Amino acid sequence: MQFEGLIFDLDGTLADTMPAHYLAWREITQKHGLKFSEERFYSLGGVPTSRIFSILADEQGVSLDPGACAIEKEETFISYLSEVEPIQPVLDVVRENYDNVPMAVATGAMHWVMERILNQLDIHHYFTAFVSSEDTVRHKPFPDVFLEAARRLGVPAEKCCVYEDAQLGIEAGQAAGMHVVDVRDFHTPRRITAGA
Known part of the structure; x- marks a missing residue:
């Protein structure tokens, strides 16, 4: 599709x-x-x-x-x-689709924190719409953050694909009627307390 x-x-x-x-x-x-x-x-x-x-x-x-x-x-x-890095397989998807498909960031983070992360990684310019925790009343697992991102992109929800790593976010994407890619299938974050 x-x-x-x-x-x-x-x-x-x-x-x-x-x-x-x-x-x-x-x-x-x-x-x-x-x-x-x-x-x-x-x-x-x-x-x-x-x-x-x-x-x-x-x-x-x-x-x-x-x-x-x-x-x-x-x-x-x-x-x-300063220790944070991009998740390369996801960044590859972003770069491949840049200038071809409109892209948004939809996060539970505060707006100023989102801006700091995107600028730190030098990836802000790839996206045309941004939705942070202040932009919706309800948060994941409700679909509002993704529906608002689709609205800002001007794309029907069912024609959007969401990339997510958290169970509540995956449920939110599904509730929005969007196709969802589970990033956990190819990326596992390092655990701080592993073996502690």
Whole structure:
């Protein structure tokens, strides 16, 4: 099938950011007295940072400001950004389709963090539409982020293909009626706590 629009998740799909994100999560959750295993971190891929802080705080009976903690965590993540590399097989797809098929980034990340990652990897120019956590009320596994990306590309949802690495994102792409490529089939991020 010839797709008329390609939509890419960012963290763990375009950029191998997940290890760096987990290092930042571990630092800030420990500081605030929260437990957050690497397994749980991956299971919540695609959920906005402030929402994860709310979930963890509610579960563990900790009082905190999710919005302030989210900013603290993202600022910590930025300090690890120099270690982040693109995920080459996905970047190859982007380069092959550049100038032929309109492409978007659709992420649960905050807009400013998305911009920093795309610019760090020098891949911002490949995309014509961007949707971040601030752009929709509902987030993955709801399809809103991908539907908004398709709308901004001017392409019907059913003619779009989504590249995703997280289960919630895959469910969101399927709920949007899009074809979904599971990046986990050819890329496994390095685990920080493997064998620890």
